[in-house]
Every structure is written in structure tokens, then in C-alpha cells.
Amino acid sequence: MILKGVDLTIKRGEYVSIVGASGSGKSTLLYLLGGLDRPDRTDENDRQFTPRSAVFIDGRNTHDLTDAQLALVRNEKIGFVFQFHYLLKEFTAAENIALPMFKLGRWSRHECMKRAVALLDRFNLASKAKRRANRLSGGEQQRVAIARALANEPAVLLADEPTGNLDRKNSEVVADIFNSLAANGQTIVIVTHDQSLAHRARRMVTMEDGSITADEALT
Numbered sequence: 001m002i003l004k005g006v007d008l009t010i011k012r013g014e015y016v017s018i019v020g021a022s023g024s025g026k027s028t029l030l031y032l033l034g035g036l037d038r039p040d041r042t043d044e045n046d047r048q049f050t051p052r053s054a055v056f057i058d059g060r061n062t063h064d065l066t067d068a069q070l071a072l073v074r075n076e077k078i079g080f081v082f083q084f085h086y087l088l089k090e091f092t093a094a095e096n097i098a099l100p101m102f103k104l105g106r107w108s109r110h111e112c113m114k115r116a117v118a119l120l121d122r123f124n125l126a127s128k129a130k131r132r133a134n135r136l137s138g139g140e141q142q143r144v145a146i147a148r149a150l151a152n153e154p155a156v157l158l159a160d161e162p163t164g165n166l167d168r169k170n171s172e173v174v175a176d177i178f179n180s181l182a183a184n185g186q187t188i189v190i191v192t193h194d195q196s197l198a199h200r201a202r203r204m205v206t207m208e209d210g211s212i213t214a215d216e217a218l219t
């Protein structure tokens with residue numbers, strides 16, 4: 001997949017949705033933004049004809065980082081939410097959220113677990129803290145996944161079809177969570193086919209065939 005002439009800057013505190021037909025490049029763009037993927041290096045001989053593509057995360061060019069450094073930047077700066085939650089099903093809700101904190105090493109294990117329970121509480125799931133992930137409902141699992149994405153207080157929360165697997169009621173709950181996070185200054189980028197979710201963002205980017213064809217502020 002080649003993204004063509006895409007030039008996108010997300011500022012701190014923005015709440016942006018990315019929409020467009022299936023195959024238009026939304027996920028590709030999101031994974032590039034989050035450093036899950038890197039732009040392909042331009043062939044050296046080609047340099048004068050093809051501009052080199054670059055992705056900056058918090059001012060750092062992902063080209064300049066080793067894979068290990070990029071993984072650290074991801075864990076520290078980026079929170080990901082996917083259509084399918086990818087929780088570790090043998091672990092409890094709280095443990096799933098604490099794991100990225102353990103990895104970061106900024107807090108003691110005890111503090112990590114306390115912070116995990118506090119995050120669950122924010123999403124009305126404190127009572128489920130000790131429940132194994134595979135014994136939670138789909139909507140609960142997605143809220144745990146959002147809490148996990150927020151575990152390390154990421155500079156940006158990226159979500160790919162976060163409501164794609166949820167019924168209307170749970171989709172509303174998730175949309176409300178994003179709204180309140182945005183109201184608290186959390187930077188958020190969501191890819192979604194859900195028009196009502198897309199329109200709750202404050203800026204909407206439309207993709208077509210690997211390009212951005214519209215970029216509008218929403219009121």
C-alpha cells in the first residue's frame with residue numbers, strides 16, 4: 001500500500017477522526033502515525049525523484065530510531081485500541097492494564113496495580129478488576145482495552161475501529177469515553193466507519209485511494 005502525498009500533523013489535544021472507504025489506507029496511516037509501521041525507505045538512487053517520507057512522533061523522526069527504541073517510544077507515548085481488544089485472556093482486567101506499566105518501569109508493581117484499578121474505576125469497572133479478561137463481556141473488554149491504552153499516560157491515543165465489534169449501546173459508552181478524554185485534553189485519533197462516532201471528533205480527515213481528500217474542522 002502506498003500512501004500518496006499524505007501530509008498530516010496532529011497537534012496536542014486534538015480529537016481527530018479518519019474516515020474513508022475500505023482499502024483507502026486509514027489503518028495504514030494510523031499504524032504509521034503510531035510507529036507500528038515505518039514508511040518504506042526511498043531507494044538511494046531514487047532520492048532526487050521521490051521525496052523521502054517521514055513520520056515524527058513527539059518531534060522524533062521514526063527513521064532515526066532502532067526497532068528497540070521505537071518500541072520504547074510506542075510503549076511510552078502511544079496508546080492503541082483495536083477493533084478486537086487483544087487482551088491476555090488468562091490475566092485479570094487489572095493485570096492487563098498493569099502490564100504496559102510494568103514494562104515501562106516508572107512505577108512499583110504495587111503502584112501499577114493501584115493505578116490499573118483506578119483506571120478501571122474511571123470506566124465503571126472497578127468491580128471487575130480481578131476478573132479474568134475472557135470472563136468479561138465484549139463491551140467490558142473494550143473498556144479494559146481503552147484503560148490499558150491509557151496506562152502509561154500516552155501523548156496520543158490511537159484507535160482503529162474501536163466500536164467495530166460492539167452493539168449500539170456499548171458503542172455509545174465508548175464514544176462517551178473518548179469525548180470525556182478529549183475534554184480532558186487527551187490527544188485522540190480514531191479510524192472509524194461509524195459516522196456518529198466520526199462526527200463526535202473535532203476534526204475529520206477523509207481518505208480516498210491512499211490520499212487525504214478532505215480535512216475539516218467539526219463544530
Ligand SMILES: Nc1ncnc2c1ncn2[C@@H]1O[C@H](COP(=O)(O)OP(=O)(O)OP(=O)(O)O)[C@@H](O)[C@H]1O
Nearest residue numbers: 001002020021022023024025026027028029191193
Ligand atoms: N501488509 C500489507 N501489505 C500489502 N498491502 C497491504 C497491507 N495491508 C494493507 N494493504 C493494502 O493497502 C490498502 C489499504 O489498506 P488499509 O488497511 O490501510 O485500508 P483501510 O482504509 O484501513 O480499510 P478498512 O476500512 O477495510 O479497514 C488495501 O488495498 C490493502 O489491501
Ligand SMILES: [Mg+2]
Nearest residue numbers: 026027028160
Ligand atoms: Mg482498516
